[in-house]
Amino acid sequence: MSTATEHQNLDARVPDGPIDQKWTRCKNEMKLVSPNNKRKYDIIVVGTGLAGASAAASLGELGYNVKAFCYQDSPRRAHSIAAQGGINAAKNYPNDGDSVWRLFYDTVKGGDFRARESNVYRLAEVSGNIIDQCVAQGVPFAREYGGTLANRTFGGAQVSRTFYCRGQTGQQLLLGAYSALMRQVAAGKVELFPRREMLDLVVVEGNARGIVCRNMVTGEIETHAAHAVLLCTGGYGNAYYLSTNAKGCNVTAAWRCHKRGAYFANPCYTQIHPTCIPVKGAYQSKLTLMSESLRNDGRVWVPKDVNDSRPPSEIPEEDRDYYLERRYPAFGNMVPRDVASRAAKERCDAGFGVGETGLAVYLDFKLAIAEQGRDAIEAKYGNLFHMYKKITDEDPYQVPMRIYPAVHYAMGGLWVDYHLESTVPGLFVLGEANFSDHGANRLGASALMQGLADGYFVAPYTVGHHLASRSLSSVTTAHPKFKEIAVEARNRIERLLSVNGNRTTDDIHRQLGQIMWDNCGMARNAQGLAAAIEQIRNLRDEFWQNVKILGTGEELNQSLEHAGRLADFLEFGELLAQDALHREESCGGHFREEHQTEDNEARRDDEHFCYAAAWEFQGDDTDEKLHKEPLRFNEVELTTRSYK
Amino acid sequence: MTNPAKKRLSLHLRIWRQSRTDEAGEFRDYQLQDISPDMSFLEMLDILNQQLIEQGEAPVAFDHDCREGICGTCGMMINGQAHGPDHETTTCQLHMRHFNDGDTIIIEPWRARAFPVLRDLIVNRSAFDRIIQAGGYVSIKTGQAPEGNANLIPQQHQEGSLDAAACIGCGACVAACKNASAMLFTAAKVSHFVQLPQGAPERTKRVLAMINQHDEEGFGACTNTSECEAACPAAVSVSHIARLNREYLKAMLTATD
Numbered sequence: 066m067s068t069a070t071e072h073q074n075l076d077a078r079v080p081d082g083p084i085d086q087k088w089t090r091c092k093n094e095m096k097l098v099s100p101n102n103k104r105k106y107d108i109i110v111v112g113t114g115l116a117g118a119s120a121a122a123s124l125g126e127l128g129y130n131v132k133a134f135c136y137q138d139s140p141r142r143a144h145s146i147a148a149q150g151g152i153n154a155a156k157n158y159p160n161d162g163d164s165v166w167r168l169f170y171d172t173v174k175g176g177d178f179r180a181r182e183s184n185v186y187r188l189a190e191v192s193g194n195i196i197d198q199c200v201a202q203g204v205p206f207a208r209e210y211g212g213t214l215a216n217r218t219f220g221g222a223q224v225s226r227t228f229y230c231r232g233q234t235g236q237q238l239l240l241g242a243y244s245a246l247m248r249q250v251a252a253g254k255v256e257l258f259p260r261r262e263m264l265d266l267v268v269v270e271g272n273a274r275g276i277v278c279r280n281m282v283t284g285e286i287e288t289h290a291a292h293a294v295l296l297c298t299g300g301y302g303n304a305y306y307l308s309t310n311a312k313g314c315n316v317t318a319a320w321r322c323h324k325r326g327a328y329f330a331n332p333c334y335t336q337i338h339p340t341c342i343p344v345k346g347a348y349q350s351k352l353t354l355m356s357e358s359l360r361n362d363g364r365v366w367v368p369k370d371v372n373d374s375r376p377p378s379e380i381p382e383e384d385r386d387y388y389l390e391r392r393y394p395a396f397g398n399m400v401p402r403d404v405a406s407r408a409a410k411e412r413c414d415a416g417f418g419v420g421e422t423g424l425a426v427y428l429d430f431k432l433a434i435a436e437q438g439r440d441a442i443e444a445k446y447g448n449l450f451h452m453y454k455k456i457t458d459e460d461p462y463q464v465p466m467r468i469y470p471a472v473h474y475a476m477g478g479l480w481v482d483y484h485l486e487s488t489v490p491g492l493f494v495l496g497e498a499n500f501s502d503h504g505a506n507r508l509g510a511s512a513l514m515q516g517l518a519d520g521y522f523v524a525p526y527t528v529g530h531h532l533a534s535r536s537l538s539s540v541t542t543a544h545p546k547f548k549e550i551a552v553e554a555r556n557r558i559e560r561l562l563s564v565n566g567n568r569t570t571d572d573i574h575r576q577l578g579q580i581m582w583d584n585c586g587m588a589r590n591a592q593g594l595a596a597a598i599e600q601i602r603n604l605r606d607e608f609w610q611n612v613k614i615l616g617t618g619e620e621l622n623q624s625l626e627h628a629g630r631l632a633d634f635l636e637f638g639e640l641l642a643q644d645a646l647h648r649e650e651s652c653g654g655h656f657r658e659e660h661q662t663e664d665n666e667a668r669r670d671d672e673h674f675c676y677a678a679a680w681e682f683q684g685d686d687t688d689e690k691l692h693k694e695p696l697r698f699n700e701v702e703l704t705t706r707s708y709k
Numbered sequence: 710m711t712n713p714a715k716k717r718l719s720l721h722l723r724i725w726r727q728s729r730t731d732e733a734g735e736f737r738d739y740q741l742q743d744i745s746p747d748m749s750f751l752e753m754l755d756i757l758n759q760q761l762i763e764q765g766e767a768p769v770a771f772d773h774d775c776r777e778g779i780c781g782t783c784g785m786m787i788n789g790q791a792h793g794p795d796h797e798t799t800t801c802q803l804h805m806r807h808f809n810d811g812d813t814i815i816i817e818p819w820r821a822r823a824f825p826v827l828r829d830l831i832v833n834r835s836a837f838d839r840i841i842q843a844g845g846y847v848s849i850k851t852g853q854a855p856e857g858n859a860n861l862i863p864q865q866h867q868e869g870s871l872d873a874a875a876c877i878g879c880g881a882c883v884a885a886c887k888n889a890s891a892m893l894f895t896a897a898k899v900s901h902f903v904q905l906p907q908g909a910p911e912r913t914k915r916v917l918a919m920i921n922q923h924d925e926e927g928f929g930a931c932t933n934t935s936e937c938e939a940a941c942p943a944a945v946s947v948s949h950i951a952r953l954n955r956e957y958l959k960a961m962l963t964a965t966d
């Protein structure tokens with residue numbers, strides 16, 4: 066897949082005018098569907114995480130007929146549930162100088178100047194409404210003694226703007242959105258389709274008009290028609306096999322849409338989170354995050370001496386290297402994730418790593434416990450410490466945690482314009498599945514904010530505009546396109562089942578993960594990326610010749626589900642590597658070893674790469690075509706990020 | 710810090726196998742060797758499944774997703790205990806260090822009329838969604854919310870509310886209860902809202918509707934044995950059931966229709 070570069074301006078439909086008036090202007094100019102007409106429109110929402118649940122509930126409340134799909138047995142189990150640390154909003158409750166502009170600025174800078182300014186500004190603008198909405202739903206955010214909402218600090222910011230519910234913020238936010246969704250189900254405005262896997266998108270006359278999915282209990286291939294499809298299917302971190310994502314997270318829905326015409330933007334921007342529990346054995350099935358919020362009170366260090374094998378409690382202060390505080394005095398332990406991850410890798414590669422494998426650094430709470438007391442630390446992070454102990458059998462109140470970076474989040478995703486619409490009209494993409502707001506690196510506590518901004522406050526307007534401004538012919542599942550695509554989906558399943566080789570899906574997925582981690586992880590170079598592309602192609606061939614899936618398609622068959630997802634990761638992984646290979650610069654989570662400064666910081670190349678790379682599918686085994694959306698920075702001056 | 714070489718385990722597993730809801734199931738026996746005590750219980754089952762696939766036998770179907778103890782997807786009876794022997798722990802967070810070399814482990818799905826088995830260890834828990842649909846929400850639309858700090862909420866109310874809202878909806882409470890009652894699940898949601906001002910306007914309607922749905926789904930009555938609390942991985946206390954009972958009584962007395 067060599068790069069056929071095409072200079073074409075993608076129309077992002079960003080409204081004119083000053084940045085702080087763009088969204089208002091856009092809302093004023095959008096066409097409306099009158100209240101009585103809303104019930105004539107059907108909308109499919111795939112995914113019930115923060116983005117999907119909030120969108121489906123809000124659209125149901127407006128009066129549209131909504132169908133909501135997820136692969137879990139209940140919408141409440143979407144992976145948003147696992148978010149720990151918190152959600153940002155520019156409320157400025159602590160009176161420490163926060164503002165919409167500052168949240169916008171921090172996010173653009175944190176993203177290493179690779180996001181679209183207008184989208185980020187809107188995100189910051191609606192952030193306060195999100196908190197209000199969640200509080201009104203009964204989300205029990207942490208409070209001060211006086212009963213007001215409490216905040217904490219997250220990486221990449223010098224103000225305290227993160228709202229939280231202990232270490233289970235995502236759970237509480239999702240349960241809030243889920244309860245709103247359940248209310249609409251009871252009201253008859255949303256119909257639920259759990260245990261469904263979306264397998265394909267149906268495009269009729271150029272518009273997204275429905276989906277094909279598999280009932281994961283009966284195996285039946287179902288078709289559903291609508292006037293708009295909202296894809297809220299989360300991120301693709303599991304391309305690396307080991308990640309902090311849930312086991313079922315996949316790229317299938319997004320990848321299938323990509324193959325039907327939706328451009329895929331910046332797939333190489335993956336976030337490697339600095340604080341995860343290290344890998345312990347070959348049987349490892351996933352990695353567990355220890356929230357970034359821990360860096361508020363935990364200090365990261367390694368021994369100063371490469372050969373120091375003493376247990377951490379016996380290493381005195383003067384023999385410890387608090388390398389983040391040393392290298393980045395202004396932000397210290399609170400530098401953004403990409404910076405913290407690379408710094409940990411640098412220390413471990415240089416031989417200073419700790420633990421059995423040497424691939425770990427300490428995250429130490431001794432000072433915080435001494436200063437604030439154990440109870441205060443327990444109140445803030447109790448469930449995280451509990452989880453750490455369950456997994457490692459070590460008590461972090463007594464010994465420092467051992468942590469190492471792990472794949473965590475996908476900044477890349479389907480390309481969307483200001484309306485969150487993909488290059489397929491009528492296909493909207495929300496939440497982690499789109500590429501829109503985080504550039505090359507996402508700041509902590511900003512994904513929850515984005516998912517809910519998209520679902521509660523953006524899509525309900527822009528989807529209405531799509532319905533009101535385009536003439537959509539009447540299409541049902543009787544349309545031949547639905548039959549055609551359902552047959553393709555069935556054939557693909559048959560093809561998977563008929564391979565009948567020798568290797569399990571887990572085995573092949575692990576191998577893919579190793580290729581991705583070794584070559585497309587925290588540090589990348591041209592040679593490794595080219596090799597990865599070759600290896601992924603070979604593994605893809607191996608998969609189609611040698612995968613072993615038992616059973617049939619007409620039953621609950623978890624190996625078959627996994628095989629379908631793995632097949633897509635095996636195609637997607639190649640695009641990720643291709644994108645990383647073409648981007649000859651270092652920015653955010655994308656670090657090219659060829660492009661670094663003398664003190665090992667990322668060297669961006671704004672002259673040549675200040676654009677979003679949007680890839681167009683051209684056919685199986687054919688080069689994808691690159692489209693560039695130039696990024697213009699009118700508000701925030703393009704500078705080198707510095708956290709020193 | 711680093712443990713001395715830990716002994717690897719040989720295990721005898723008796724696992725419930727059932728190919729679909731309307732077919733009879735049975736226990737089948739399997740042997741596993743060389744299991745690391747640092748493995749999670751689900752990683753142990755992953756290894757079993759690799760072996761089964763290689764031998765041409767259908768792998769054991771079990772529900773799981775986050776593997777972090779928060780999504781509530783996993784759940785099975787392990788030697789008669791919901792989520793197994795470790796306190797406040799989901800199956801995915803249970804580690805093999807809680808077992809001994811040579812142990813026999815009996816693994817079954819949740820058993821409850823309202824949770825029909827779909828396959829092997831997977832059950833259908835959609836009854837829980839319907840209980841929430843009956844009233845487990847605050848009736849507020851997107852865009853109607855007042856300023857976040859408009860209501861001051863005492864810290865202890867918020868904390869108490871979060872203790873209840875921490876429920877992960879896994880169904881262990883039902884599986885552990887001899888009556889297969891879902892009262893702890895239902896109470897957790899009622900108690901979450903009762904402790905907050907946002908929940909006040911609908912408190913009467915909510916508790917009546919949710920209890921009504923609970924009974925309609927075929928869950929049993931609560932006879933206060935507290936097995937649910939012991940099994941709950943999220944440490945939801947039976948005191949929430951007491952609160953639910955008070956709410957229910959009050960609602961019965963004050964309901965106008």
Ligand SMILES: Cc1cc2nc3c(=O)[nH]c(=O)nc-3n(C[C@H](O)[C@H](O)[C@H](O)COP(=O)(O)OP(=O)(O)OC[C@H]3O[C@@H](n4cnc5c(N)ncnc54)[C@H](O)[C@@H]3O)c2cc1C
Binds near residue numbers: 135234
């Ligand atoms: C461990 C962890 C901790 C985190 N902590 C934070 C934090 O503190 N703050 C923060 O801001 N962000 C955090 N994040 C990131 C954040 O949680 C996610 O980016 C965000 O929740 C994603 O929401 P979403 O709605 O886009 O997708 P998800 O919540 O992942 O939902 C995806 C939905 O799509 C459905 N789906 C997927 N594929 C298919 C398919 N093929 N067919 C049918 N349905 C499908 C799923 O069933 C699910 O309902 C964390 C992430 C992780 C993994």
Ligand code: FES
Binds near residue numbers: 775779782
């Ligand atoms: S798999 Fe999510 S709680 Fe166990």
